[in-house]
Amino acid sequence: MPPIPDPGGKERGTLWQWALQAIGGASVALAVLGLFLPVLPTVPFLLLAAACFARGSDRCYTWLVEHEQLGPLVRPYLDGKGLPLKTKIKAILMVWASIAISAIFLVDLLWVRILLPIIALGVTLYLLRLPTAETDAD
Template sequence: MKVIYLFLGLISLLLATLGVILPLLPTVPFLLLSAFFFARSSERLHRWLMEHRVFGPLILDWQQHGAISPRAKKAATVSIAAVFTISLVLQVPAPLLLIQAAALSLVTLFIWSRPNG
């Protein structure tokens, strides 16, 4: 089972790292998944992730306070707006746009309702 958790942790970390570069891919959820999987598979990787200069504070804020930094909130909001804009440009059918707008609005509301990290 540890091997599976390690593999999932590495995949999650890869996706989180890509999320730093790609605006449409979320970073923090994948970091949280990585921390979860590494805690169950590799003490060394878990410690490295938690002590990482960039990633560590994001994870600790969430784990200790359920908090998201204002910078992360802004980045998430921009990504959400970009996703919806792309859907508009691609002329996604109206019923799907309504579903997407509702889901993205709820996600945005959740993000901004969290305390600041």
């Protein structure tokens, strides 16, 4: 199991920790839905949950990473082995689809419409630079 990252200065019971646990829990719920809905990505939501839990709850982080079905989906990334190719492709497609929808239908400001594809390009480059895990977990 990957060690729990130490974000430093962790205070128990703060509002911030409760918010992180809530976001992590919602991310796990969306990830589980993603197991059954092909459009919804699973691993990115689990990675978000792991990041939130690492800062908000050692118990929840340990539960997620050691979980029989969910743990194997995030452990390769947390161990530095990267993401499965299928996961990378899904994540990149979802990023560009959500950016396109936002830029075309939801945003009126020109500077934001220009900024959104730049952000998507940055996320895409980050995902492409990650190592590709050998097994396709998602």
